[in-house]
Amino acid sequence: MKRMHYVVILVVFGLACWGVPALAGEKVAEVKLGSVMSLSGGAANQGTQTKTGAIIAADEINAKGGIPALGGAKIRLIFGDSQSKPDVGASETERIIQREGVPLMFGAYQSAVTTVTTEVAERYKTPWLVTGSVADIITQRGFKYTFRPNNKAVYDANEQLQAIKVLTQETGKGPKSIGILAEGTDWGKSHAANLRKIAKEMNYEIVFDEAYSPGTMDFSAQILKIKSRKPEALVIAMYTPDHIVFTKQIYEGRLDVPYGIHSVGAGSEDPNFYKAVPQPAIEYMFVQEDFQIDITELVDWTKPVDRKFTEMLGYPLTSYGAQGYSAIYTIYDVLQRAGSLDKEKIREAFAATNITSGPALIMGWQKIAFDKDGQNVDAHGVISQNFKGKRTTIWPVANRPKGIKPVWPIPSWKDR
Amino acid sequence: MDLIILGVAVVNGIVLGGLYGAIAIGLSLIFGVMRVINFAHGSFLMIGLFIPYWFWQLFKINPYVSILVAAPALFALGYGVQAILIAPLYKRERAMVLEPISALMLTAGVGLIMDNLTFMAFGPDFRGVTIEFASKAFWIGEFLNINYTRFLAFLASLGLTVLLSLFLVRTDLGRAIRSTAQNRDAAALCGINVMRIYNVTFGMGCAVLGVVGCVMIPFYPVSPSIGLAFGVRSFITVVLGGIGSIPGCILGGLVLGVVESVAAQFVTATSASIFSFVIFILVLFFRPTGLLGMKV
Numbered sequence: 122m123k124r125m126h127y128v129v130i131l132v133v134f135g136l137a138c139w140g141v142p143a144l145a146g147e148k149v150a151e152v153k154l155g156s157v158m159s160l161s162g163g164a165a166n167q168g169t170q171t172k173t174g175a176i177i178a179a180d181e182i183n184a185k186g187g188i189p190a191l192g193g194a195k196i197r198l199i200f201g202d203s204q205s206k207p208d209v210g211a212s213e214t215e216r217i218i219q220r221e222g223v224p225l226m227f228g229a230y231q232s233a234v235t236t237v238t239t240e241v242a243e244r245y246k247t248p249w250l251v252t253g254s255v256a257d258i259i260t261q262r263g264f265k266y267t268f269r270p271n272n273k274a275v276y277d278a279n280e281q282l283q284a285i286k287v288l289t290q291e292t293g294k295g296p297k298s299i300g301i302l303a304e305g306t307d308w309g310k311s312h313a314a315n316l317r318k319i320a321k322e323m324n325y326e327i328v329f330d331e332a333y334s335p336g337t338m339d340f341s342a343q344i345l346k347i348k349s350r351k352p353e354a355l356v357i358a359m360y361t362p363d364h365i366v367f368t369k370q371i372y373e374g375r376l377d378v379p380y381g382i383h384s385v386g387a388g389s390e391d392p393n394f395y396k397a398v399p400q401p402a403i404e405y406m407f408v409q410e411d412f413q414i415d416i417t418e419l420v421d422w423t424k425p426v427d428r429k430f431t432e433m434l435g436y437p438l439t440s441y442g443a444q445g446y447s448a449i450y451t452i453y454d455v456l457q458r459a460g461s462l463d464k465e466k467i468r469e470a471f472a473a474t475n476i477t478s479g480p481a482l483i484m485g486w487q488k489i490a491f492d493k494d495g496q497n498v499d500a501h502g503v504i505s506q507n508f509k510g511k512r513t514t515i516w517p518v519a520n521r522p523k524g525i526k527p528v529w530p531i532p533s534w535k536d537r
Numbered sequence: 538m539d540l541i542i543l544g545v546a547v548v549n550g551i552v553l554g555g556l557y558g559a560i561a562i563g564l565s566l567i568f569g570v571m572r573v574i575n576f577a578h579g580s581f582l583m584i585g586l587f588i589p590y591w592f593w594q595l596f597k598i599n600p601y602v603s604i605l606v607a608a609p610a611l612f613a614l615g616y617g618v619q620a621i622l623i624a625p626l627y628k629r630e631r632a633m634v635l636e637p638i639s640a641l642m643l644t645a646g647v648g649l650i651m652d653n654l655t656f657m658a659f660g661p662d663f664r665g666v667t668i669e670f671a672s673k674a675f676w677i678g679e680f681l682n683i684n685y686t687r688f689l690a691f692l693a694s695l696g697l698t699v700l701l702s703l704f705l706v707r708t709d710l711g712r713a714i715r716s717t718a719q720n721r722d723a724a725a726l727c728g729i730n731v732m733r734i735y736n737v738t739f740g741m742g743c744a745v746l747g748v749v750g751c752v753m754i755p756f757y758p759v760s761p762s763i764g765l766a767f768g769v770r771s772f773i774t775v776v777l778g779g780i781g782s783i784p785g786c787i788l789g790g791l792v793l794g795v796v797e798s799v800a801a802q803f804v805t806a807t808s809a810s811i812f813s814f815v816i817f818i819l820v821l822f823f824r825p826t827g828l829l830g831m832k833v
Contacts, residue, residue, distance in 0.1 A: 165656075166663075331805045333805075334807050334810060336766035338757060339549065339798075341545075342549065342797075342801035342809075346801075361758070362663050369671065373672045373674040396664070397663060397667065
């Protein structure tokens, strides 16, 4: 019978613990929001940008009186550092959920990290709002607590080729063959695979298709091959350091690609990339952007966000920063509707999200609403073209500023 | 395969290989003399890249001029690390064992600290130098272009090799270094201050990276974590060429550069590095001491 006592005590204790957040629910002084980000290691740069965006949004909300549905509770952000490593990300997630008792989490930029952190969150029945990770698998595992407002990888590849198609339709001129040069780890390889599939459907001939090892010092072998195979458009997937080396080399090697170089955002979205390469080298380059890069010029309410971001990091708002900002406002919207810190209620509120206006759409999306897998099917990036050092949206046509005419085909080096 | 393209690939490989060799010289020198594998080698290169970057960024000083600062600075840094951190290990080991494992761990720790201190100071950003000169190239025919800065880096690599080899053969200090490498105890008996020789050797191995950093920064970006990328390749270069042999280093680098560049014309570049490892294994198999290495 003695053993029975222990069981009863355990059950009562367990129930008590369970009940605490629910009871504390409606009137709370602060809401702790947990996040795991790459704050050191290889992806520290992007993680820091997202963190900064999130801080700006949380400060704004707190300054305006917190979250009304929770009695004006203030937001407190709790950041864990994944060190750009999946295993560290997973243990940090576990720590923050258990020790800090957060009702929901967001992050973690790198797909490899987010794939495992969302698994941990699913186990603890804690909703996770994805920021930045694009690997298709993240929202293809039937998880109930994972929500992704941004693009899947396959959308990125599709957008690059759609833009080429639209420009071809607009001008009657376009490439028949394309080349692919992608970095040889998860992201680059899966992007290249998506490109191959979609290019085949769209009847583009792939005449050059290569992967390279990240951190390479020299692209002359690849550039040589590109020169001999002559693709009419070149799609590249590169992180910052490789992109810098490659860009300098195509500039000095005067590599002509008549229908342009189409870079999928990563290296070419990093402000440091633009500081490290000569400006003429990137003239007319196309970039698939995760967010509408020129939104801070076109939409007035985004200007203070941009100013604050620049103050904090020394360069204008980036897509990673905007993603952090958007995430906090999406969570704000969710908590307003949930009116509680109960994880189940928050999950239901996430699933019922339908945001069509407001700061959560700083990314340039028209809508945030999640399908049964937690994927925002209305997510999209934009394609920009670089004119004299300034990236201007040229696709989708709906997001293209008035009076902008894409340069297509690209003048060859000797005509510039 | 078009012969012209093959020729171009070889030329590109040679230019790049020279630099691989130069990066590895310091590693080879330090290992050859002290039997210490310097795991912080990549981190010293990172510092060697940051110095010309900041001089350019803050004072617009041409990276090639920064050699005058970077080389002595890295010499001092290397000298200091050896004299203050590694030397006590040797002194503690009474019998002066030949391959102190603790020194190996220590250099790995020094590398971590250097990486993280620069990370704290400068953040994770990749930074590069954009000088006008860096985007100019020689053109030979329609296909072959050799970038000025890459070519200069190649010349600098050859220059470093020649100078360092001459220094080791012709000067008293060089002879002292070589004798210490051959037999530490005998050298000590001849009146050579072994610990001082170690300090100087470590400093010189690092000073080379100061020069290399300055000639590399015009075409290669730097970040606090950049050193890692050069670790494995430098080890292969050193072992390929023969541990402790300075000309062997350049030869090892050239072999690696040419193999990678030519192989990349036939297979995708990620698979091309397989060939460098195959060559590496073959050389170890048939010439365990490396291409120019001598029996110790």
